[in-house]
Amino acid sequence: MTTMTNSNVSSTLYRGRWVWMRFNAYLGAALGIAAMAIYGANGYEENAFLYQILSMKGVLWGGSGALTGCAFAAVASAIKPNLLDAKMARNITPWLDGFILMVILAAIWARFEPAQEAISYDDQSNLFAGRVIMAMNVTFIFSAVAYIAYLFAPETFIGRVATATAYIGVYLGGSALLLRWHESYLFDMNIGHAPVSNLYEVFILLFCITAAVYLALEKRYQAKAMGAFVMTLVSAGVFFGIWLDSVGQGEIKPLVPALQSYWMKIHVPMNFVGYGSFAVACGAGMAYLVRHRLEAKGSNSKMLAIFPTLEQLDLLAYKAVAIGFPAFTLATILGAAWAAEAWGGYWSWDPKETWALIVWLVYGAYLHARVSHGWHGKALAWWAVAGFLVTVFCFLGVNMYLSGLHSYGRLS
Amino acid sequence: MPRMQSFPDLIKSIWQRLGSMSLAIVLLVVLSIASVIGTVLLQNQAQADYLQQFGPLWYWVFRSLGLFDMYHTWWFMGMLAFLMVSLASCLWRNVPKMLKEMRQRKATIPEKALKRFQYLHRWQASEDAAALQQRLQARLPGWEFRTVEQDGVHYLRADKGRWNKWGYILVHSAILVILVGGWIGANYGFRGTMAVPEGSMENEISFSEGTETGNLTMPFYVRCNSFFIDFFPTGAPKEFRSNLTIIDHGKEVLTKDIIVNEPLYYKGVRIYQASFGDGGSEITFKLYHLDGSGKITEATTHVYDGWKDPKSGLDIRVTDFKPYNVENMADPGKPTDFKDLGPAVEYELRYPGFKPVKIKAFMNPFTDPEGHNQGSFIMLSFTGDKADYKPIPLGLDLTNPVEWKLFHAFMHHLSDANQGKKKQDKAQARAANLAAFRAAMVEVFGADRQKWPADFQQMAMRTLQAVNVLSGLPWPMLPMLGDFKQHYYTGLQLAKDPGMNVVWFGSAMLVIGLCIMFYMPHRKLWLIVRESEGGSDVALAGMVTRNPLVFSKFFNDLFTQFKNDDAPQSS
Ligand code: HEM
Numbered sequence: 001m002t003t004m005t006n007s008n009v010s011s012t013l014y015r016g017r018w019v020w021m022r023f024n025a026y027l028g029a030a031l032g033i034a035a036m037a038i039y040g041a042n043g044y045e046e047n048a049f050l051y052q053i054l055s056m057k058g059v060l061w062g063g064s065g066a067l068t069g070c071a072f073a074a075v076a077s078a079i080k081p082n083l084l085d086a087k088m089a090r091n092i093t094p095w096l097d098g099f100i101l102m103v104i105l106a107a108i109w110a111r112f113e114p115a116q117e118a119i120s121y122d123d124q125s126n127l128f129a130g131r132v133i134m135a136m137n138v139t140f141i142f143s144a145v146a147y148i149a150y151l152f153a154p155e156t157f158i159g160r161v162a163t164a165t166a167y168i169g170v171y172l173g174g175s176a177l178l179l180r181w182h183e184s185y186l187f188d189m190n191i192g193h194a195p196v197s198n199l200y201e202v203f204i205l206l207f208c209i210t211a212a213v214y215l216a217l218e219k220r221y222q223a224k225a226m227g228a229f230v231m232t233l234v235s236a237g238v239f240f241g242i243w244l245d246s247v248g249q250g251e252i253k254p255l256v257p258a259l260q261s262y263w264m265k266i267h268v269p270m271n272f273v274g275y276g277s278f279a280v281a282c283g284a285g286m287a288y289l290v291r292h293r294l295e296a297k298g299s300n301s302k303m304l305a306i307f308p309t310l311e312q313l314d315l316l317a318y319k320a321v322a323i324g325f326p327a328f329t330l331a332t333i334l335g336a337a338w339a340a341e342a343w344g345g346y347w348s349w350d351p352k353e354t355w356a357l358i359v360w361l362v363y364g365a366y367l368h369a370r371v372s373h374g375w376h377g378k379a380l381a382w383w384a385v386a387g388f389l390v391t392v393f394c395f396l397g398v399n400m401y402l403s404g405l406h407s408y409g410r411l412s
Numbered sequence: 413m414p415r416m417q418s419f420p421d422l423i424k425s426i427w428q429r430l431g432s433m434s435l436a437i438v439l440l441v442v443l444s445i446a447s448v449i450g451t452v453l454l455q456n457q458a459q460a461d462y463l464q465q466f467g468p469l470w471y472w473v474f475r476s477l478g479l480f481d482m483y484h485t486w487w488f489m490g491m492l493a494f495l496m497v498s499l500a501s502c503l504w505r506n507v508p509k510m511l512k513e514m515r516q517r518k519a520t521i522p523e524k525a526l527k528r529f530q531y532l533h534r535w536q537a538s539e540d541a542a543a544l545q546q547r548l549q550a551r552l553p554g555w556e557f558r559t560v561e562q563d564g565v566h567y568l569r570a571d572k573g574r575w576n577k578w579g580y581i582l583v584h585s586a587i588l589v590i591l592v593g594g595w596i597g598a599n600y601g602f603r604g605t606m607a608v609p610e611g612s613m614e615n616e617i618s619f620s621e622g623t624e625t626g627n628l629t630m631p632f633y634v635r636c637n638s639f640f641i642d643f644f645p646t647g648a649p650k651e652f653r654s655n656l657t658i659i660d661h662g663k664e665v666l667t668k669d670i671i672v673n674e675p676l677y678y679k680g681v682r683i684y685q686a687s688f689g690d691g692g693s694e695i696t697f698k699l700y701h702l703d704g705s706g707k708i709t710e711a712t713t714h715v716y717d718g719w720k721d722p723k724s725g726l727d728i729r730v731t732d733f734k735p736y737n738v739e740n741m742a743d744p745g746k747p748t749d750f751k752d753l754g755p756a757v758e759y760e761l762r763y764p765g766f767k768p769v770k771i772k773a774f775m776n777p778f779t780d781p782e783g784h785n786q787g788s789f790i791m792l793s794f795t796g797d798k799a800d801y802k803p804i805p806l807g808l809d810l811t812n813p814v815e816w817k818l819f820h821a822f823m824h825h826l827s828d829a830n831q832g833k834k835k836q837d838k839a840q841a842r843a844a845n846l847a848a849f850r851a852a853m854v855e856v857f858g859a860d861r862q863k864w865p866a867d868f869q870q871m872a873m874r875t876l877q878a879v880n881v882l883s884g885l886p887w888p889m890l891p892m893l894g895d896f897k898q899h900y901y902t903g904l905q906l907a908k909d910p911g912m913n914v915v916w917f918g919s920a921m922l923v924i925g926l927c928i929m930f931y932m933p934h935r936k937l938w939l940i941v942r943e944s945e946g947g948s949d950v951a952l953a954g955m956v957t958r959n960p961l962v963f964s965k966f967f968n969d970l971f972t973q974f975k976n977d978d979a980p981q982s983s
Binding site for chain 1: 433436437440441443448450455554594645646649650672673686905906907912915916926959960961
C-alpha cells in the first residue's frame with residue numbers, strides 16, 4: 001500500500017510522520033474530551049456540552065489530549081518506525097481532517113446568524129442552518145443529475161463536476177448540522193442538544209454519511225458509474241427531507257428526558273454509518289443489476305466502458321457491507337448499553353430493537369451467502385438491494401408505522 | 413434407497429450438517445422472518461384487546477402459538493438454542509483446522525500448485541536469492557517472514573494479518589457468549605416495576621409473565637421522599653427526578669436522587685426512573701349547584717377515590733390530576749404557541765338516568781391571548797375516551813363569586829320579566845335581556861355606575877353565554893376544581909441481571925472479531941528463487957482471504973517496483 005500513493009501530488013500530508021502525528025493528535029483530543037465528560041468536574045452537562053467543548057476547559061482537556069497523542073506518536077514511531085506506514089492512520093485521518101473543515105465552515109456560517117433579538121423558538125425560519133441545508137439539498141440533487149449525465153456522456157469534466165458537488169454537499173450538510181447544534185442553544189440554553197435527535201436531523205446525517213462512504217470507495221476503486229445510483233438514492237432522501245421540513249418536522253425541539261444522554265451522541269451517528277454503508281451497498285447492487293442486464297442483452301452501450309466490471313461491483317457491495325456491518329453491530333451494542341442504563345434492560349424486544357436485529361441478521365446472512373458456494377453475483381446484488389429496503393423500514397417504517405401504533409394508537 | 417448408516421455415523425453426519433454454511437444462512441433468515449411477527453403484532457397487551465381485535469378463532473390460534481409474547485415462546489427459544497448448537501458445531505469443526513493453519517506456515521510450494529495461483533509473476537533476475545530476499549523484506553515492513561531452502565530452490569514466505577482466523581473464532585464464539593449471557597439474565601435475573609407514592613415505601617415489584625402478572629419481593633424497601641418535574645419553556649417535560657431512600661432491615665442506608673439515564677445501584681439491583689403519575693392527590697371540589705339556589709358547597713376526596721352526593725345520587729370518581737396542562741393554543745398551521753392552562757382534575761361523573769361522562773375540569777378561567785377573561789371551562793367526553801374531549805366554555809368565571817351571584821340575579825330578573833309574556837321577537841328579547849342584566853348589576857353592585865367593574869360589558873356577554881350552557885347541563889351540580897394538595901407517585905423500574913457483564917464481554921469479542929475479520933485480511937506472498945548460471949528464475953506469488961481488488965493492485969505495484977529496482981543492475 002505504501003507504493004500506491006506515489007503518484008498523488010497532495011500526498012505528503014497523508015504520508016509518514018505527518019499523518020501519523022495528526023492521527024494521534026485527533027485521537028488524543030477526542031479522548032481528552034471524553035475524559036473531560038467522564039472525569040472533569042461538571043464535565044458533562046446535557047444542556048451545554050457543545051460550549052463545554054468550546055470553552056477554556058474543553059480546550060485544556062482536548063489540547064492536553066492532543067499533545068499527549070503527539071508525544072505518544074513520537075515515542076511509538078521512534079521505537080517502531082514502521083508505524084509511520086500504519087494503514088489505519090492513513091485511512092482514517094482524511095475523515096478527521098474533513099471533520100475539522102466542517103467545524104471551521106460551521107464557525108463561518110455562525111457569523112451569518114440573525115441578531116439575538118430576531119431569534120425566536122416559535123419561528124425558526126430565519127436561522128442560517130436552514131439555508132445551508134437548502135444549499136445542500138440543491139447540491140446533492142445537482143450531483144445526482146451530473147452522475148447520471150456522466151453515465152450517458154462519460155466526459156471527464158462531467159465526472160469531475162459530479163464528484164466535486166458530492167463533496168460540497170457533504171461539507172454543507174455536515175457543517176449545517178454542527179451549526180444547528182449551536183442554534184439550538186440560541187433560543188434557550190436549556191433546549192440545546194446535539195443535532196441527532198429527530199428524523200430530519202438524522203436524515204441529513206444519513207445523506208452526508210452515504211455520500212462520504214461512496215466518495216471514499218470512488219476514490220479508492222475508481223467506481224464512478226456507481227455514483228449515479230448512490231446519489232439518486234440520496235436525492236430521493238433529500239426530497240423526503242424537504243417534505244419533512246415542510247410539515248414542520250425540521251424544527252429544533254427540546255429533548256425528551258429519555259434522550260438526554262451522551263449515549264445518544266455516539267449511538268445515533270454510529271448507527272447511521274451502518275445505514276449509509278448499506279445504502280452504498282444497495283447502489284452497488286443496483287449498478288450490478290443494470291450492468292448484468294445490459295450484458296445479457298448483448299448491448300455495446302458506451303456506458304459499459306465506464307461501468308466497473310460485474311466482479312468489481314460485487315466486491316464494492318461487499319466492501320460497503322464490510323464497513324457497515326461492524327459499525328452497525330457496534331451501534332446496536334451501544335444502543336443496548338444505553339437501554340441498560342436508561343430502562344434497566346439491554347434488550348426488550350421493542351420494535352426498533354427487533355428491526356435492528358433483523359437488519360443485522362439479513363446482512364449476516366448476506367455475508368455468509370457470499371462465502372458459501374452456490375450464491376452468485378446476481379442473487380447477491382438483489383440481496384444487497386433488498387437488504388437496504390429492510391434497512392429503510394428499520395429507520396423509517398418503524399418510526400412511522402410501528403412505534404406510531406405504539407405511541408398514538410393506544411388510548412388509555 | 414440410501415444405504416443404512418450406523419448410528420454413530422448418522423450422529424456424526426448430522427453434527428456435520430449442523431455446522432454447515434447453508435444451514436447458517438437458513439437459520440439467520442428464518443430467525444429474522446420470525447422476529448418480524450413480534451413487531452407487527454403488539455406484544456404483551458391486555459388479552460381482552462387481542463380478543464376484540466382478532467375475534468375468538470384467530471385469538472385462540474395466535475394465543476396457542478404464543479404470538480402475544482412471541483420472544484419467550486418455546487419455539488423461538490428453540491430456534492436460538494438451535495443457533496447455538498449450530499455455532500458450536502461449526503466452531504468445533506473449524507477451530508482446530510484454523511489454529512493449525514495459523515501456526516504452521518508452509519513456505520514451500522510445489523511447482524504444480526504454483527501454476528494455479530491467481531496472483532503470480534515470473535521473471536529473470538540478475539541477483540542471487542539472498543539479495544532478492546533481502547530486498548523484498550525491506551519492501552514489506554511489518555510482515556512476517558520464513559525462509560526455507562529445498563532441492564536448491566529458495567523459498568521466502570511473507571505473511572501479514574496471519575491471525576485473521578481469530579476474527580472468525582471471536583465472532584462466532586461471541587454469539588454463543590452473548591446468548592449464554594442472555595440466558596443467565598433470563599433465569600437468574602429479574603425486571604419489574606413499582607409505583608411508590610411520595611412519602612410511602614414499597615418492596616414489591618410486578619412484571620408481566622406472558623399473559624399473567626408476577627410479583628417479587630425485594631430484600632429492601634424503597635421510599636420516595638419526593639418527586640419533581642422540570643419543564644422546558646415550551647412546556648415539554650425536561651427532567652423527572654425522584655429522591656429515594658433505601659431502607660434495608662429497617663435502617664436507612666442510602667438516599668439519592670435519580671433521573672432518567674442516571675439510575676441508582678444497590679445490592680446488585682438497579683433502580684431506574686421509568687414513569688410517574690398521580691399518587692393520590694387530595695382534591696377539594698367546589699360544587700356549583702345548578703338548581704338556581706346559587707349554593708356552592710365543597711367536597712374533599714383523593715385521586716383514585718371519589719365522592720357521592722347522598723341526596724341526588726351524583727357520583728364522582730377522580731381519575732387523574734395534573735398541576736400543569738400545557739397545550740398548543742395556535743390555530744392549525746400557525747406557529748406553535750404553548751400555554752399552561754393551569755391545574756385540572758379529571759373525573760367520571762355518574763348521575764342516575766344519564767350516561768356517565770368523563771370531565772376534565774380546570775381550576776382557572778381561560779384567558780385569551782389579548783388578555784380577556786373568557787370564563788371557566790371544562791372538557792367533556794361522552795365516550796370516556798380522551799380523544800373525544802370537547803372544550804365547553806361555561807361563560808362565567810366561577811373563581812369569582814361575584815359573577816356567580818350576578819348570574820343568579822340575572823336569571824331571577826329574566827324569569828320575572830318573562831312571566832306572562834308568550835311570544836317575543838328578537839329585538840324584544842334583547843331589550844328584555846338588557847333590562848334584566850341592568851337590574852342584576854344594580855342588585856349586585858349597587859345603582860352607582862361608577863362602582864361597576866370596568867369590564868362589565870364582557871361580563872354581560874359571558875353571563876348570557878352561561879345562561880345557555882349552565883341551564884343545559886343535566887346534573888344537579890357542577891363539580892369544579894377548588895383546591896388541591898398534590899402527591900405524585902414515582903414509577904420505578906428495578907432490575908437485576910447477572911448475565912449482563914457476560915453479554916458486554918461477548919459484545920466486545922464480537923466487535924473486535926469483526927474488525928479483525930474485515931480489516932486485517934491475511935495476505936500471503938511467496939518469493940521463489942531458483943538460482944542458475946546467468947542469474948535467477950524468480951516467481952512472486954500471492955494469496956489473500958479478502959478484498960482482492962486492493963490486493964491485486966498492491967501485488968502488481970509490488971511486482972513492478974521490485975523488478976524495476978533490479979533493472980539498472982541487470983542491464
Ligand atoms: C448470528 C450469527 C453469526 C454471525 C454474526 C456470523 C458472522 C460471520 C461473518 C461476519 C463472517 C465473515 C463473512 C465473510 O467472510 O465476509 C462469517 C463467516 C463464517 N461463518 Fe458465520 N456468523 C454467524 C453464524 C454462523 C453459523 C451459525 C455458522 C455455522 C453453522 C457460521 C459459519 C461460518 C463460516 C463457516 C464462515 C466462514 C469463515 C471463513 O472461512 O472465513 N456462522 N460469519
